[in-house]
Amino acid sequence: MKRMTRWGCLAILLLCLTACGKKTPEQSAAKAAVETFTVLATSDLKDAQPLEQMAEQATGVKLRFRFGGTMESTEAVQNGQANADAAWFANAKYLLSDPQGQARVKLQEKIMLSPIVVGISQSQAKVLGWDQPDMANKVTWSVIAKAAKAGQLRYALSNPATSNQGFMALMGVVASAAQKSEALTVSDVDRAAISDFIRGYKLVGDNSSYLSDKFMEQQNTRVNAFINYESWLLSLNQSGKLKEPLTLIYPHEGVATADYPLMLLNDAKRAQYQKVVEYLKSDAAQTWLAKTTLRRPVNSEVAKAQAGLFPQGSMLVELPFSTDRALADGLINAYLNEFRTPIASTFVLDISGSMNSSGRRQQLVESLQYIAGDDASLTGRIARLTSRERIWMLPFSDRVYASTYFQMPGLQKDAASGKGLTPQADSE
């Protein structure tokens, strides 16, 4: 997604060069919105799309989903640019711990639950002894990090900088290594533990569908584990497309549960919202969600009736969610700049004569400035160049010129050890 966002910026910029002055799509959307109840949903909810028809039939409300990435969608809601009547995210705790985000959300209701867990190939679970319930119940994020360091756990995980699953997995490692779960701060971060954990991070991607495809290809060759929502891993097990089923490990005292709040943004649609919520929490919808998407129901009767769908036995002790912004930002920065494998990009730049008109060249320069770190927005911070990144700039006009190569500076300090997260100080 990092790449996507970056090219997205450029693409938008280029579009603007030709399409500026055209009307925004908002006017037409507002008109259609009279009868439709639009929900901006995170893309992991695509499997819930049949609810559109089901809800419409049950309530008469024309429910329509529009899907987006977690990070961009959060940002859109925060800035009041969601252009939707409601938002439905796996996890909205960041949005809701921010006063600006809180002000956008008029009402909220949790619809279903799915904890983030580690799915490990059955054969490898046996090797580690994690097939035994009493052993499995003791597996903490620290144990997982150690197995990753030892090369026994090679996992697929979506990008910690842009996804809830990835980020919460890192948080789990931090909490486990710090031996505490509340009130974590930057000074609790054990960088060696994160570094150990990242050693097993073999399959990187920005969305779960892509990761699943790759995982099926590479299971037991390049990777032997998949960290994701329980619902996703149970669905994979059911699909019959795996080389062997995954054993699910619920990290001891380190479970982060997605609670899928449906959040009303447009107060004028309160009545429709309430109908939709009532339907989604009804026995019919909750049973469908449990059976089809394998997410745990919030409706306690349905939860009881469908308990057989979900592994039982271990008490899921939830990791408290830290609202410390410095910790979250520091962790994401450290991941991007210090821990992950550096990426390489080539920028192909048009320097032909046509770029001299209407300030195009200046806009191109500005867009590159943004990528270099001028953009302070949520997505901008993720999209920008990071330490150790390798970059080629390849100019062309009527012909292609020689490319210029450079590398972003790395960190001078002995990375991957010690405690805390040093802010990435500006250096001249």
Next chain:
Amino acid sequence: MNKAGKVLVTAALLTVFGTAAYFSIYKTGRQAQPGSEGALPGWAGKLTGAVPIQELSGLIALDVEPYFQDPRVQKILHDNGFKLNVQRVGSRDMAARVVPGQVPDFFYASGVVAANQIGDAAKKANIPTAIYSPIYTPMVIASWTSIAQILASNGMAKEASPGVWHVDLPKLTQTMLEKKRWKDLKGSQAYDVNKSILVSTTDVRKSNSAAMYLALTSYAVNGGEIVTDRDTAQKSAKSVLGLFKRQGYQENYVNGNFDDYVSIGVGKTPMAFIYENQIVNYALAKKGLVSGMVLLYPQPTLFNKVVLVATNERAKKLGELLSNQPELQRLAVEFGFRIADSAYFVQTTKAVNLAVEERLTQVIDPPSFEMMGEMIDAIARDMAQ
């Protein structure tokens, strides 16, 4: 790394573009201004009935919104000549709506603290008021049998009658302030986790139920005295700050904390500070509680009275009706509230096998709204850091 990166990119651009790259190189901190959306327009009461009768406007707390939405309640009100136009507003925001010439006929606020604040504002504006307290509910800790037993093994709780537990508030507060973890307690095998012992609440900056928790814990750290002066308020707020801050993310809507207790369970919420009416309402709707759920009654606890502040004669009649009309009173029990007729309340809960404390004896008053404000502000300041 930001600037270093920028310098590098600029240098690279220079080689590509020549001097053209000097445009706007050192512009920093561009951030889109957030767009603004309209303020929350209220919910207008959907009332049935075509007979044009007394129309009253009221600002009501969230706790009683479902009650006024109930068609049976609307029908009795209608039969008694009332049609209500109610708008839901946070109880603490109500006093600000006391504006001469625009004041609603009545306020229905959650808690005496908010009601006193409204009364005070009305007095200053020379608006005469009368107050009624038709319904109330005690503050309780929703918990689990396993947790109650651990607390009991450590001298913090005892089972007062089958399924009804008393928890010693000063002792529990002390244990939490000492940052004890569950696994540090004696006999904690059923819950031997690293988690700190904490009662979960909603966000104290936004929510009345968390403010009630602050009222109780400040009483406990103040040697069993209600906070009555600023210095003590500051000192008490400082001592109990951790009980809020260490919780991390807190739900900031009224049912959030209770929802987690019900749907995620003991792994996330071993103890939740709630209004008793939340769990009674839940149990009545579900015909009982899920096994293992129990109520801990803090000793002492407080009542959250739902207070009607009438600003004219017509609204006074409404206050009297809500307090005295037997059917309106009984319907409030369906939403979990206690009424003057406590036998009816007890009988209703017994019908679904819900164990509640029949008569609460250890009850304190909350501090004045000035003292509450002082403490909430002190905590809010620290939590914002």
